[in-house]
Amino acid sequence: MTGERVKNKTMFIRAVTAMLITALVFVAAACGGGGGGSSSDGPSITVSSKKFTEQILLGEMYAQAFEDEGYNVERKLDLGSEQVMDKSLQDGTIDVYPEYTGTAYVAILKKPPESYPKSAEETYRQVAKFYKNRKDTPMQMLEPAPFENNYGIVMLSKEANERGIENLDDLAAQSDELVFSSYSEFQNRSDGYKNMQDSYPELDFKDIKIVNDLGIRYKALAEGEADVGIGFTTDGQLASPELKVIEDNKDIWPKYYPAPVITQEFLDKNPDAKKILNEVSASLDADKMRELNGAVDLEQEDPEDVAQGHLEDAGIIE
Amino acid sequence: MDRFIETLQRPDFIENLIIHIEYTVLATLIGLLVAIPVAVLVNRSDAASTFAINVGNIGRAVPSLAVLVLMFPVFGLGFDSVLFALTLLAIPPILINAVVGLRQVSAQILDSAKGMGLSGRQVLTGIQIPIAAPIIFAGIRTSAVQVVASATLATFIGGGALGDYIVEGFQRNDTAISLAGAFSVAVLAVITELGFAALERTFTPKGLRIAQKRGRATK
Numbered sequence: 001m002t003g004e005r006v007k008n009k010t011m012f013i014r015a016v017t018a019m020l021i022t023a024l025v026f027v028a029a030a031c032g033g034g035g036g037g038s039s040s041d042g043p044s045i046t047v048s049s050k051k052f053t054e055q056i057l058l059g060e061m062y063a064q065a066f067e068d069e070g071y072n073v074e075r076k077l078d079l080g081s082e083q084v085m086d087k088s089l090q091d092g093t094i095d096v097y098p099e100y101t102g103t104a105y106v107a108i109l110k111k112p113p114e115s116y117p118k119s120a121e122e123t124y125r126q127v128a129k130f131y132k133n134r135k136d137t138p139m140q141m142l143e144p145a146p147f148e149n150n151y152g153i154v155m156l157s158k159e160a161n162e163r164g165i166e167n168l169d170d171l172a173a174q175s176d177e178l179v180f181s182s183y184s185e186f187q188n189r190s191d192g193y194k195n196m197q198d199s200y201p202e203l204d205f206k207d208i209k210i211v212n213d214l215g216i217r218y219k220a221l222a223e224g225e226a227d228v229g230i231g232f233t234t235d236g237q238l239a240s241p242e243l244k245v246i247e248d249n250k251d252i253w254p255k256y257y258p259a260p261v262i263t264q265e266f267l268d269k270n271p272d273a274k275k276i277l278n279e280v281s282a283s284l285d286a287d288k289m290r291e292l293n294g295a296v297d298l299e300q301e302d303p304e305d306v307a308q309g310h311l312e313d314a315g316i317i318e
Numbered sequence: 319m320d321r322f323i324e325t326l327q328r329p330d331f332i333e334n335l336i337i338h339i340e341y342t343v344l345a346t347l348i349g350l351l352v353a354i355p356v357a358v359l360v361n362r363s364d365a366a367s368t369f370a371i372n373v374g375n376i377g378r379a380v381p382s383l384a385v386l387v388l389m390f391p392v393f394g395l396g397f398d399s400v401l402f403a404l405t406l407l408a409i410p411p412i413l414i415n416a417v418v419g420l421r422q423v424s425a426q427i428l429d430s431a432k433g434m435g436l437s438g439r440q441v442l443t444g445i446q447i448p449i450a451a452p453i454i455f456a457g458i459r460t461s462a463v464q465v466v467a468s469a470t471l472a473t474f475i476g477g478g479a480l481g482d483y484i485v486e487g488f489q490r491n492d493t494a495i496s497l498a499g500a501f502s503v504a505v506l507a508v509i510t511e512l513g514f515a516a517l518e519r520t521f522t523p524k525g526l527r528i529a530q531k532r533g534r535a536t537k
Contacts, residue, residue, distance in 0.1 A: 080490035120319070181476065184486030209395055212485040213474040216390060220476070225395045 043270050048094035049077045050085060053303070054234055054289065058098040058258060060307035061280045068317040069276055081129035082107045088135045089263055096262040096277070098316060101127050101144055102254030103259070106191060113191050113252075119256035120148070131261060138264040143278050144257035147286035151186070151253055152233040156221055157244040167249035171228065172202035180205040181226035182214045191253065200254040215297070218243075234286060236294020278304045283314035321494035325483055326502070335502065336456075337397075338479040341404055341469040342510065346462045348401075349408030354454075357416030358442065367417050374410040382407050382468045386475050392425030400469070400477035407468055408461040415457025447521040455521060459514035466507045470499070480506075 045066055049059030059077045066073050076094055079085060084106055088094045101120065104127045105111055117123045124144055131139040153168060164169050171178075186192040187210065197203050209226060212219045218237045220226045231237065233245060260277040267273055292310055295301045311317045362368035370422065385403040393399040423446050431441045447454075470481030480499045487496025522530075 083491055183489065184473070184482050185489035188486060189490060208475065209476040210478065210482055211395060211476040212482070212489075216387070216395075216475055219390060219394050223391065223394065225476075 027090045036300075037250070042072055042252075044072040044074065045096065045266065045270075045273070046074045046076055046094045048075075048079050048085060048088065048097040050082065051078050051080060052098070053236075053293050054232075054258070055098055056303045057289075057292055057296065057307050058280075060303050061311055062096060062098070062260060064307055064311055065077055065276050065280050065316055066273075068311075069272065089090070089139060089261065092263075095204050095266045096260050096273075099141065100149060100256035100260050101141070102150070102256035104130075104141065105254050113195050116191075116252075116254040120144075120257055123255045124257065124259070139261055140264060140267060140274075142260045142262065142274060143281055144259035145281035145284045145289075146257075147234065147284060147289055148255060148257050149232050149234040149289070150248075150256050151192075152230050152231045152235065152238065152245040153248070154218075154221065154229045154238070154243050154245055155227060157242055159227060160244045160246065165246060167247040168200050168252075169202075169249055171246050172200040172204075175203050175205045175228075177209045178205055178227040179209065179225075180228045180230075180270070181209045181211045181217050181220050182230050183214075183217070184210055186230055195252055199250050234289040234293055236290055236292075236297045239287070239290040239294050273274060279316055285318060319494065322498050322501075324521045325495050325498035334478050334480055334482055337477070337537055338466070338469050338503070338506065341400060341472065341477075341479060341508070341530075344401055344466045345404035345408045345469075346458065348405045349412055349461055349465075350458060352405075353409050353412035353457075354416055357413055357420060360417060361420045361442070361446075367421055370417050370534060371414050374414040377410040378408065380406070383474065384473060390397060390475060395476035397477055397532075398474055400472040400479075403471075404465050404468060408465050411459045411460040411464065412454070415460070416450070416454045419453030419457075420446050422453070423449045449526060452465065452518060452522050452526070455514065455518035461517065462510045462514060463507050466503060466510050470503055 047059050047063040047066065056077050059075070061073050063073045063077075064171070076088075079094070079097075082099065082103055085094070085097050085099070089097070099108075101123045102116075105116070105123055109127065109130050117126060122140070128141045129286050131141050134221065153171065155165065155171075160166075163170075163174055165174065182193065187208070207226070209220075211220060211226075214231060214235070217226075217229045217231060218235075221229045221243070228246075237243060238245060245306040259281065262273065262277070288310070292306050295306045360370045367483060382403050385406055386399055389399040389402050393402060415455075420442075427445060428441060429451070431445045436444065452533050470484055472479040473481035473485050480503050483499030484496045487493060487499065519527075
């Protein structure tokens, strides 16, 4: 009887110990997650990004570059759409995030397709001016990185070469024999498919399949389920020579160069922030970005490690 | 609200709605045709029944999206891949409920049926299946509702259906479009649920219904 009781008591103590340890682990994890850099007494910054690989990578690079300069960085990566990001900047929830010049032009300045500037510089100039002159919360869009993440109309290189398709005019001429795999947003937004059809009137695909997953759209091309697909010019998949981006010879899309958008208030307090961010932007180009996106999307590497690897290679962090 | 109505009025909406219903009906039906015979087959053996239930449970744990992506190289884009994945999803609840339903018929009832000289087949069709009917129907109902909800995944692999709007709204940051899709799916799910509840009542044997009522009254 007593033996039984002792056994019960031991089990009870064990259970309590286990629970306490579990609780401790949770508390430790919470502290580790929340206040990772709280030991340093540099200025604090909240870095954010939208919800896709390239954005998360850019945000992670900004964050690590700031950390290297002694900042306390809070990460709010993978946050939301441009509207969410813009609102968060305005109400001070975040201090900086990467935005594309063309996306800001279309979605934040809310300009129609007819008005798209023809040059990257002009797009940046207009967007930067808009941010600077904002009444409530003036912001700055810093120097864009020297590469563009635009819509990419993609074919297998082999098929494109056999058919002699170099640009979208060539594609439009043969489109009645081709199957296009697209996604819902592109088919329904004003600068998307409609814009493409208006600009290349011959365009009339044999069939359009709505495939709302980027990876599967690329697979569909590889498997011959579709002849033409749509992705983005910095997709990791496009590092492969088997795929070819068909040239948009009429320049129908705005120019989408990624640049940090940061509040003026933060810049005034921390003048060195501009140099830190510009250094990150300058270290990238289209091939590099494809490679980094591919490391995350195709090789399943951790964005944090990929960003760190790049910044170290570029000599931005130690 | 305008965008919500506008989405429902798009010409492709009816098309996608029909595809969604098609997926649901076909997947549930094929699921039924696979699961019920298997349940009947394993009915005689304890080990086989346990095995069937465990396989069913494992089947429930596999994410449909994973099946979709795995089926892509076999069936390609669109309808076939989606139907295959949804059928796999439809089988487990029907199978598990049918196996459990057939086996929970009490041994006394089965003994007295055999004592009356009924053959194994007669016991199955005349006694076991009618008594298990409510449980089997509950399984079919669970499957059908699950398939209605999961058919939204078709959108990722070129299969159309109402998921197109949910994803489009998400991509374009326009909640009204997503809501139009989600709302339609919810309505379909409720209709499915109610429809099967009615079927379940119809197919519950009269004697069993009376017994159920009495049971409730005495409690």
